[in-house]
Amino acid sequence: MTSALSGLRVLDLSRVLAGPWASQTLADMGAEVIKIERPGAGDDTRGWGPPYAKDVTGNDTSEAAYYLSANRGKKSLTIDMTKPEGQEILHRLAAECDVVIENFKVGGLAKYRLDYASLSEINPKIVYCSITGFGQDGPYKDRPGYDFMIQAMGGLMSITGAPDQEPGGQPMKVGVAVADIFTGLYATIGILAALRHRDATGEGQHVDLALLDVQTAILANQAMNFLTTGKAPGRLGNAHPNIVPYEAFPTADGYIILAVGNDSQFRSFCNVAGIGHLPDDARYATNRSRVANRETLVPQIRQAMVMKSTDDWIAILETANVPCGPINTLDRVFDNPQVKHRDTVRYLDHPTAGKVPTVANPIKFSKTPIAGETAPPMLGQHSDEILRKVADLSDAQIAKLREAGII
Incomplete structure (x- = not known):
């Protein structure tokens, strides 16, 4: 069976978590995702360890578990986008892609002619998704944004944790980066909606996602508790503000x-x-x-x-x-018979680790099942393949770019 997004191609300029989570979700559903990374360094999360995946001899590989969590199913191409030659390659790729995802600071890609205005001239049908801490406009637009601070600024920490009067009572963050992950999921939804519009009209558009917007949106009933009363809810530990017990x-x-x-x-x-x-x-x-x-x-x-x-x-x-x-605890989670029955953990072939585990995408399709997942790529693993197939470069051209340090 073909996957739901077979034939869709994504140029992924993002790194760390929110953007990669969106592109991983698209890859799970069949999109071809080209992950652009810095030559010699790659995505920051490759080094965010320990722990790292082990190779067949039991030694650490260069792939941190953090990186492995958000980059399944992608192809890695290393390009120095600060160089004109690198920008030219990315322009070639953008002309052949349906989607671009990036999470640079506002305006940060304009100097490389990789912003929405530049790429939409090359490909008017492109759906271009920008992910930032605070969005493309407003008084905070130039500020960097990180999940921990967004959980705080967006009110989540004010309603998470034990009350001050209880032992250990203080504001607490959630144990995973929920602002990043929810932003990645909202980005996926926005991209798919924009593609539906593109298919109907032939025109692409710019999708603007902000971590603070998302964190505020997912306050859900707690936001409405405040908006309907004017009283800010406090921390209740593990209790619920609207249901007892x-x-x-x-x-x-x-x-x-x-x-x-x-x-x-x-x-x-x-x-x-x-x-x-x-x-x-x-x-x-x-x-x-x-x-x-x-x-x-x-x-x-x-x-x-x-x-x-x-x-x-x-x-x-x-x-x-x-x-x-x-x-x-997580050992009991993954030993749970229901979790096992739902095929939640899968093991994917990896060039140096032999096999790496992954937590499967939870979406179960009846007609277009998620299938054919591949392990998160090694740095630059698919450079030659993509440059030949998508950018239409010859072996001689690729060799020259590699010699110059562009790829």
């Missing part, structure tokens, strides 16, 4: 997540937990009342939960149709 509870041997989403589930939970009288108390009969009276309700639930082990509670609560789950 919906948090982590200690058990006899650890913790369990209890996610009671409606009044019926609350009654079922109370019946099996030995606190069946609580749903008949007006203070706890509805979710609205439970949210208002969480300070008196939650201690009673905690007292019941510590009487049994996590595994015992899971068995009991699943039988009663009460949503719950353990707090798994």
Whole structure:
């Protein structure tokens, strides 16, 4: 079967995470992604380790795990874009591509004639996606933006972590770079929408993605909690601002997540937990009342939960149709039978490591399945292939460029 995006070609000028996450997603769905990297250095994340992938003898390769997480399915071409000869090659490639992705600072590519205005003259159908910290306009447009600071500026850290009055209470970032990853996913959505418009009208366009915009957008219900009340929500640790009980509870041997989403589930939970009288108390009969009276309700639930082990509670609560789950470490995540059944971890052939693991794209298509994934490329692994096939250069021309340090 052909993949959903077979025949689409992407010129990927991005590096680190947000841009590469977008281009990896497009590659997973069948697009040919040409990753442009600096000769001799490549994407910064190649060196963001340890850990690194191991070669067949057990020694570290040059491929950091961080780099491997965001560059599956691509082809690597090394070009010095600061040189006119390098820019000319990129212009040739842009003329043959459908999409360009870049995450340089605003205006940073104009001096190389690789900005949207320049490339759209060469290819009016190009969909050009720019990813920056703060967008292409506004008072902050020239500032650099990094995930950690965006999580802070965008309000996420103000609602993440334990309250100040609890031990260790302080604002916390999320354990993965969610501002970057969500921006990569929104970029993918924007690119696909722009391609739909291009296919209908024949014209490309500039897609402008900002980490701060995305971080603000994904505040979701918390943003609306503020906008409807004018009161900024605070940190509740693992508790939910709008649903009770919906948090982590200690058990006899650890913790369990209890996610009671409606009044019926609350009654079922109370019946099996030995606190069946609580749903008949007006203070706890509805979710609205439970949210208002969480300070008196939650201690009673905690007292019941510590009487049994996590595994015992899971068995009991699943039988009663009460949503719950353990707090798994990553070794338990990847050993989970459901995760295994969904073919979440795959092993891809690699030139020096033999095989490298990857976490599969979670999209399951019935007609155009994700297939044929390849390992993240070695630096410059596909340079000659791309220059011959796409840029239409001869072997002699390629050799001359290599001798001059352009590729």
